Amino acid sequence: MNRWATGLWVGFLFSIPLWMTDQYYLHILIVAGIFIIAAMSLNLLLGYTGQLSLGHVAFFGIGGYTSALVSLGFDLELTDSYTFVFPAQPVWIAFLAGIVVAGFFGWLIGKISFKVRGAYFVIVTISFAEVVRLVALNWIDLTEGPMALNNIPPFTLGVPGLWELTFWRKIPNYYLVLVTCILSYVVIARLVGSRLGRAMIALRENEPLAASVGVDVTRSLVLAAVVSAAIAGAAGGLYTHYIRIIDPDVFLFIYTVTMVIMVVTGGKGTLAGPIVGGLIFGILPEALREVASPEMQWVIYGVLMILIVYFLPDGIVPAVSSWWKERFDAPPKTGEERA
Amino acid sequence: MSAAPRSREVVLDIDRLTIGFGGLVALANVSFDVYEGEIASLIGPNGAGKTTAFNAITGFLSVSGDSIRYRGKRLNGLRPNQIADLGVVRTFQKTSVFAANTVTDNIMIGLHRHAGARLWEILLARPRVRDEESRLRAQAGEILEMMGLSAHAEELGGALPYGEQRLLEVAVALAAKPTLLLLDEPVSGMNPSETARFMAMLGRIRAGGITILLVEHDMRMVMGVSDRVIVLNQGAIIAEGAPEEIQRNPEVIRAYLGHGADKRRASKREAGRA
Ligand SMILES: Nc1ncnc2c1ncn2[C@@H]1O[C@H](COP(=O)(O)OP(=O)(O)O)[C@@H](O)[C@H]1O
Ligand SMILES: [Mg+2]
Numbered sequence: 185m186n187r188w189a190t191g192l193w194v195g196f197l198f199s200i201p202l203w204m205t206d207q208y209y210l211h212i213l214i215v216a217g218i219f220i221i222a223a224m225s226l227n228l229l230l231g232y233t234g235q236l237s238l239g240h241v242a243f244f245g246i247g248g249y250t251s252a253l254v255s256l257g258f259d260l261e262l263t264d265s266y267t268f269v270f271p272a273q274p275v276w277i278a279f280l281a282g283i284v285v286a287g288f289f290g291w292l293i294g295k296i297s298f299k300v301r302g303a304y305f306v307i308v309t310i311s312f313a314e315v316v317r318l319v320a321l322n323w324i325d326l327t328e329g330p331m332a333l334n335n336i337p338p339f340t341l342g343v344p345g346l347w348e349l350t351f352w353r354k355i356p357n358y359y360l361v362l363v364t365c366i367l368s369y370v371v372i373a374r375l376v377g378s379r380l381g382r383a384m385i386a387l388r389e390n391e392p393l394a395a396s397v398g399v400d401v402t403r404s405l406v407l408a409a410v411v412s413a414a415i416a417g418a419a420g421g422l423y424t425h426y427i428r429i430i431d432p433d434v435f436l437f438i439y440t441v442t443m444v445i446m447v448v449t450g451g452k453g454t455l456a457g458p459i460v461g462g463l464i465f466g467i468l469p470e471a472l473r474e475v476a477s478p479e480m481q482w483v484i485y486g487v488l489m490i491l492i493v494y495f496l497p498d499g500i501v502p503a504v505s506s507w508w509k510e511r512f513d514a515p516p517k518t519g520e521e522r523a
Numbered sequence: 524m525s526a527a528p529r530s531r532e533v534v535l536d537i538d539r540l541t542i543g544f545g546g547l548v549a550l551a552n553v554s555f556d557v558y559e560g561e562i563a564s565l566i567g568p569n570g571a572g573k574t575t576a577f578n579a580i581t582g583f584l585s586v587s588g589d590s591i592r593y594r595g596k597r598l599n600g601l602r603p604n605q606i607a608d609l610g611v612v613r614t615f616q617k618t619s620v621f622a623a624n625t626v627t628d629n630i631m632i633g634l635h636r637h638a639g640a641r642l643w644e645i646l647l648a649r650p651r652v653r654d655e656e657s658r659l660r661a662q663a664g665e666i667l668e669m670m671g672l673s674a675h676a677e678e679l680g681g682a683l684p685y686g687e688q689r690l691l692e693v694a695v696a697l698a699a700k701p702t703l704l705l706l707d708e709p710v711s712g713m714n715p716s717e718t719a720r721f722m723a724m725l726g727r728i729r730a731g732g733i734t735i736l737l738v739e740h741d742m743r744m745v746m747g748v749s750d751r752v753i754v755l756n757q758g759a760i761i762a763e764g765a766p767e768e769i770q771r772n773p774e775v776i777r778a779y780l781g782h783g784a785d786k787r788r789a790s791k792r793e794a795g796r797a
Contacts, residue, residue, distance in 0.1 A: 375642075386624075386632040393621065394635075396581060396613055396614075397636070400604045
């Protein structure tokens, strides 16, 4: 996409709250936007390094729980006589903490599992998500377990007491998600367009050859895992402070599957892929809710997914861009023209 | 072209290298040297252990001990990327390019070691990053020019004709700026005129200060370009010397004539050890 198209598209996204007055539609876009951020982060691993993380929602949930706990404050009875008290922090600090903690777990998972890649990575990530879900479910002192963390404060900017901006309503939350989305996009775009991203792509394409010219396999993959997990953690933080409640169901496998579907249908390994896939599979369920019964919704959802994967195995974005090239770009010059 | 080695300074020092796969001994106590600035060839019938030696030298096979040294540094136990950092880069016997990347991007990946932009600089899009990218792109252009691949710069690596893919592999390795280049059957599958061009290219690469260790089956090429030939048979070195000497060596002739009996002997060897 050229600069003009990008500018128009971003301008359009910024204009939406000005003319879309139905708050429910805005809500759908906010949730879709949060999932798009998560899908973009998954795409960095799945699309660019070729590693399938089927526990990606763990990083999303860790970001969410961390951000919720830091903003609420918590205490832990470490021994009978000593209780560790963590005071509540401003939400933007909590949000950053969520990103850092999620990134740390990305590093950990990367270190552990990139020694064993491929199918093992899939298994390690699935197990990791399940372990984290069980911790969230059973560490009731900290997480309230199945009772969920309630009354999570909405997002704020500023310094308490001096100046604070609180994101109560839909419109500021929409802009918050949009800006985070754009920032995540820029981070990923710059990364994959750089020497570090080239190394990731090289590993996906031909690992022995990449290693033979000096690409450090573990280092590249761990870097991808950290950035990916941190961005997923940001999405989790946004989700927590928008919905304002978080429980262990946030770690359900179905959310990872949703992210994978968004990435694969949109086009893995393309920057726009998760956005296109995320818009379709983020908005579609809500759109269908008004016209179809719940069973039909799932059927339509599934059939659409299968159709896309069957007819456009590389995803929508690569299919459209190659169609566009054929249709509009100058065909290779023939001998006649050259003469 | 064949001459005595240009210098007697050892760069690659293989000292009693032994590698086994289960019951099969692929390399048994192999010792040889490669000298600064020369083109040395490692030849031998199929299954002699040439590729295994390359894998060991470049860290694709992990070998314990202290049997492989490059310019005094021990390579045993290092990973391939660490060995590349020391200037030892190899190509693969089976054609190996980044098939889904453009030819230019193949070279850009090869230049990985020569880019230094840090993560934060990249995320903040510091001017230094852009400067470095254009510097790399220019270098990639030069390498493609030298390898005669400029016309293909924007094509996908996997879409190149076979001969060009083989050139691209060498170009990717050169992009890593090795001081020792290991080539594993680089002209296999090339036609005679491509092979002739490749031989001229080897001379130019060497003239650029790169020492070359070549594994090749094309004897005319080996005898034409090598300063020295090392002959491996069934995991052991049976001869070493100038090309003319090697061509006359009765044991070498026997090893090559006994080519057909090779498989039989290999399985006998395996059975003998079991
Ligand atoms: N990874 C491996 N596992 C088991 N045997 C191997 C392996 N690699 C090579 N070999 C065996 O080692 C011997 C030497 O192989 P190789 O080094 O590929 O020979 P060359 O390159 O000289 O044709 C052969 O008998 C081959 O079958
Ligand atoms: Mg071989």
